[in-house]
Amino acid sequence: MNRAVVALLLGFSGGVLMRSFYDFGWNFALLFIFLGLILVGIFYIFKFQKFVFFSALFFFAFGLGILRYDFKETRNAELENKIGQKISFQGVIIDEPDEKENYTRLVVEAEEVSSQGRDAIISERIEDLDKSGETKIKILVVNRRYPIFRYGDRVEIFGKLGQPEKFSDFDWPAYLAKEDIYFEMAYPQIKLISSDGGFWLKRQLFGIKEKFIANLSAVIPEPNAGYLAGLTVGAKQAMPKSLLEDFRKTGVIHIVVLSGYNVTIAAYAIMKILGFLPQIVGISLGIFGIMLFALLTGASATVVRASIMASLALLARATGRIHQITVALLAAGFLMILHNPKILRFDASFQLSFLATIALIYISPRVENKLSFIPKKFNLREIAGATLSTQIFILPFLLYKMGLFSAVALAVNLLILIFVPATMFFGFASGIAGFISQILSIPLGWIAYAFSAYELWVVDIFSKLPFASFNISISFWLMILIYAGYIAVLYKFPEENIY
Amino acid sequence: MKFITKNLKWIFILGLSSAAALVWYAVFSESRSGLLVAFLNVGQGDAILIDTPNDQQILIDGGPNKQVLAELSKIMPFYDRSIDVVIATHPDQDHISGLPEVLKRYNVDLVIEPGVESDTAVFKAFEKLIEEKNIKKVLARRGMKLVLGDNAYMLILFPVGNVAGWDTNDASIIAKLVYGKTSYLFTGDSPQKIEKYLVSVEKENLDVDVLKAGHHGSKTSSSESFIGYASPEYAIISAGKNNRYGHPRKEVLDILGKFGAKILRTDESGTIKIKSDGENIAVIQ
Numbered sequence: 001m002n003r004a005v006v007a008l009l010l011g012f013s014g015g016v017l018m019r020s021f022y023d024f025g026w027n028f029a030l031l032f033i034f035l036g037l038i039l040v041g042i043f044y045i046f047k048f049q050k051f052v053f054f055s056a057l058f059f060f061a062f063g064l065g066i067l068r069y070d071f072k073e074t075r076n077a078e079l080e081n082k083i084g085q086k087i088s089f090q091g092v093i094i095d096e097p098d099e100k101e102n103y104t105r106l107v108v109e110a111e112e113v114s115s116q117g118r119d120a121i122i123s124e125r126i127e128d129l130d131k132s133g134e135t136k137i138k139i140l141v142v143n144r145r146y147p148i149f150r151y152g153d154r155v156e157i158f159g160k161l162g163q164p165e166k167f168s169d170f171d172w173p174a175y176l177a178k179e180d181i182y183f184e185m186a187y188p189q190i191k192l193i194s195s196d197g198g199f200w201l202k203r204q205l206f207g208i209k210e211k212f213i214a215n216l217s218a219v220i221p222e223p224n225a226g227y228l229a230g231l232t233v234g235a236k237q238a239m240p241k242s243l244l245e246d247f248r249k250t251g252v253i254h255i256v257v258l259s260g261y262n263v264t265i266a267a268y269a270i271m272k273i274l275g276f277l278p279q280i281v282g283i284s285l286g287i288f289g290i291m292l293f294a295l296l297t298g299a300s301a302t303v304v305r306a307s308i309m310a311s312l313a314l315l316a317r318a319t320g321r322i323h324q325i326t327v328a329l330l331a332a333g334f335l336m337i338l339h340n341p342k343i344l345r346f347d348a349s350f351q352l353s354f355l356a357t358i359a360l361i362y363i364s365p366r367v368e369n370k371l372s373f374i375p376k377k378f379n380l381r382e383i384a385g386a387t388l389s390t391q392i393f394i395l396p397f398l399l400y401k402m403g404l405f406s407a408v409a410l411a412v413n414l415l416i417l418i419f420v421p422a423t424m425f426f427g428f429a430s431g432i433a434g435f436i437s438q439i440l441s442i443p444l445g446w447i448a449y450a451f452s453a454y455e456l457w458v459v460d461i462f463s464k465l466p467f468a469s470f471n472i473s474i475s476f477w478l479m480i481l482i483y484a485g486y487i488a489v490l491y492k493f494p495e496e497n498i499y
Numbered sequence: 500m501k502f503i504t505k506n507l508k509w510i511f512i513l514g515l516s517s518a519a520a521l522v523w524y525a526v527f528s529e530s531r532s533g534l535l536v537a538f539l540n541v542g543q544g545d546a547i548l549i550d551t552p553n554d555q556q557i558l559i560d561g562g563p564n565k566q567v568l569a570e571l572s573k574i575m576p577f578y579d580r581s582i583d584v585v586i587a588t589h590p591d592q593d594h595i596s597g598l599p600e601v602l603k604r605y606n607v608d609l610v611i612e613p614g615v616e617s618d619t620a621v622f623k624a625f626e627k628l629i630e631e632k633n634i635k636k637v638l639a640r641r642g643m644k645l646v647l648g649d650n651a652y653m654l655i656l657f658p659v660g661n662v663a664g665w666d667t668n669d670a671s672i673i674a675k676l677v678y679g680k681t682s683y684l685f686t687g688d689s690p691q692k693i694e695k696y697l698v699s700v701e702k703e704n705l706d707v708d709v710l711k712a713g714h715h716g717s718k719t720s721s722s723e724s725f726i727g728y729a730s731p732e733y734a735i736i737s738a739g740k741n742n743r744y745g746h747p748r749k750e751v752l753d754i755l756g757k758f759g760a761k762i763l764r765t766d767e768s769g770t771i772k773i774k775s776d777g778e779n780i781a782v783i784q
Contacts, residue, residue, distance in 0.1 A: 101565070145596060146596075146599070146619075146624045217603075218604065221571070221572035222568035240566055240569050446521075450517070
C-alpha cells in the first residue's frame with residue numbers, strides 16, 4: 001500500500017474531523033496547506049528523511065479537508081431571520097416519511113416562501129435559490145400520523161418556523177445538519193397540492209415498497225410484520241418504541257436499522273447456497289441482492305453508502321484479494337467524505353458500516369481460525385467469527401457514541417444472526433408472493449413468522465435479564481487510543497494466508 | 500442445493516413436525532372457552548378486545564397509535580386475521596387513532612359508531628377506509644342488542660338519538676356486555692351529565708361486575724351516584740404511564756374505593772385480562 005496515499009487520506013479525514021469540532025476560520029486551513037508546501041520544498045532541497053515528505057502530504061491534505069468542510073457549511077441567512085415567525089411555503093417531500101409511534105417526520109424542500117401569512121399571495125422567492133440554484137432549503141416538518149403523505153407530494157404548509165434543538169444527550173441539530181436541514185416546523189397546517197414531485201423512479205420504488213409492506217402485514221401480525229419489513233426492505237416505520245429499545249439493549253439494533261450489515265450477511269448466504277455455481281456467478285448474485293435491497297429501500301444516500309461497503313466486504317471474503325479491497329475501501333470512504341464531509345462525524349450509519357466492513361475483512365478471518373471448536377455446518381463458524389469480530393471492533397465506538405454496553409450482545413447476535421438469512425428469504429418471498437395472491441403468500445408468511453417469533457423471543461428474554469446492559473461512556477480520545485491499539489495489534493501480528 | 504438433496508429426509512421430518520405443531524397450536528387456541536375481556540395496554544387511550552364464548556371478536560376503540568396491533572397479536576392466534584365488530588365509541592384521537600391500521604390489516608364485518616363527526620385527519624382516514632373496504636356501518640342507539648350466542652349479548656345504553664354536532668365525549672357509546680350472570684360496562688369518555696341521565700333512565704341496567712371507568716379516570720366522569728348504581732367488583736382505568744393529564748385523578752380513585760371496587764390500571768399492570776365462565780369472573784395474569 002502506498003504510504004503517500006495513506007498520508008493524504010488520513011490528513012484529509014483528520015482535517016474534516018477537526019473542522020467538525022472547531023472552527024478557526026479558513027485562514028487556518030491555508031496555514032496548513034502552506035505548511036505542507038513548505039515541508040515538501042524542504043524535503044526536496046535538503047533531502048530529508050521520507051518522514052518529512054509524508055507529514056508534508058498530511059498537512060497539505062489536512063488543510064484541504066478543513067476547506068471542504070467550510071464549503072459544505074452553507075446556511076440561508078434570510079430564512080434564519082424568520083425563526084419564530086409564522087410563514088407559509090410550498091414545497092416537495094423529498095424523502096420517505098419517517099413514521100414514529102405518535103407522529104411522522106417529513107423532509108420538505110421549500111420552493112417558495114412567504115411570510116405574509118397563509119392567504120397572502122405567495123410572493124417572495126428565496127434569494128439564494130435563484131442565485132446558485134444549488135442551495136436548497138430543507139425544512140423538517142413534524143406531522144401527526146394522519147393524513148398520510150408520501151415521497152414526492154407537493155404541499156402547502158403554514159406554521160411557525162423553528163430551529164432544531166439539542167436533546168439531553170443527543171446533538172440533534174448536528175445530526176440534521178449533515179443532510180443540510182437547519183429548520184424545523186411542528187404540527188403546521190399542511191395541504192396537499194399534487195403528488196407528482198420528486199424523482200419518478202423513486203416514487204415508483206417507494207410505491208412498490210409500500211405495497212410490499214402491506215402484503216407482509218396482511219398475513220403476519222404485528223410487531224413481527226414490522227420487524228420483517230425492517231429486515232427485508234429497511235422499513236423505517238412499524239416497530240414499537242419499546243421493542244426498538246429492547247433491540248438496542250441486546251445489541252442487535254443493527255439488523256433493523258440500515259447498517260448494511262444484515263445485507264452483507266444475506267448476500268453472503270446467497271453466495272454460499274449458490275456455491276455449486278462458478279464463483280463469479282455467486283458474487284454477482286450476491287451483489288445483485290445488495291443492489292436490489294438498496295433500490296427497494298429508496299436508494300437514500302445512507303443506504304447507498306452502506307451497500308457499497310457491504311459489496312466490498314463481500315468481494316474481500318470471496319476473492320481474498322485483501323490489498324486491492326483495502327484500497328477500494330479507503331477510496332470509497334474518501335469519496336463519501338468528499339461528497340458529504342459531515343458524515344465522518346455525524347452519520348452513525350456511515351461510521352458503523354465502515355468499521356464493520358474493516359472488521360469483516362481483517363479481523364473475521366483471524367478470529368475464525370481460533371474458533372475451530374465450532375462446527376462448520378450451516379456456516380456456524382463463519383457467522384460466529386463475523387459476529388465476534390464486528391462486535392469487538394465496533395465496541396469502543398458504541399461506548400463513545402451511545403454509552404451503552406450490552407453484556408448479552410454477543411450471545412444474542414449469535415442466536416439470531418444464524419437465522420437471519422432464512423428469515424429474510426421467507427419474508428421476501430412472502431411479500432413478493434403477495435403481489436400475485438394472498439393465498440400464495442400465507443404459507444411463506446407463516447414460516448417467516450415462525451423465524452421472526454423465535455428472534456423476537458430471544459430479544460425479549462435477554463432484554464429482561466437484569467444485567468443485560470450497562471451505561472459505560474468513554475471519551476473521544478480514549479476511543480481513538482483503543483483503535484490505535486487495535487491497529488497496532490493487527491500490524492504487529494500479521495497473519496499470513498488467512499484465506 | 501447439495502445441502503437440500505443430502506438432508507432431504509430431515510427436511511421432510513422437520514416439515515411434517517412443524518405442520519403437526521401448527522395443527523395442535525390451532526386446536527389449542529381455538530378451544531378457548533368462556534368470555535375474555537382484555538383491556539389492552541395502549542398507553543393514554545382506550546382499546547378493549549372482547550373474545551366471546553362463540554369465538555366472535557369485538558374491539559372497542561383502538562388507542563392513540565399502532566400499539567394496538569402488537570397488543571392484539573398477543574391475544575389472538577397469529578393466523579386469525581379477522582375481527583367481527585369494531586366499536587368506535589367516539590372519534591377522539593386517543594380512541595380511534597389505531598383503528599385505521601386495524602381496518603387495513605384485519606377483515607372487519609361491522610363498525611359501530613355514535614354518529615358524531617370530527618374534522619380530524621384520522622377520523623377522515625377511518626371513514627374513508629370503511630367506505631373503501633365496504634364495511635357495514637351502524638349507528639349505535641339505545642336499546643340495540645348485539646346477540647353473541649345463547650347466553651351472551653351486548654346492549655347499547657347510549658346515545659339515545661341523533662348526536663350529530665354534539666361534543667364528542669358527550670356522544671360516546673355506552674355499552675353493557677352480559678354473559679350469563681356476569682356483566683361489564685364500557686363507557687368511553689362519557690362525562691358526568693350523561694352518567695346522571697343514565698342513572699335516571701337505566702338504573703336497572705347499571706349494576707355490573709366490571710366497569711371501565713369513564714375518560715381514563717378523569718374527574719369529569721365517575722360521579723358518585725353513577726358509581727354507586729354500578730357498584731362494580733372491578734373498576735378498570737385505561738391510562739398511560741405519567742400522562743400529562745394526571746389521569747386517573749385521586750378524587751375518582753377515592754369514589755371507586757368508597758364503593759368497594761378493586762381498581763386495576765393499565766398504566767400499572769399493562770394489559771388486564773378478565774375471564775368469565777358465565778357464573779364468576781376472574782382476573783388472569
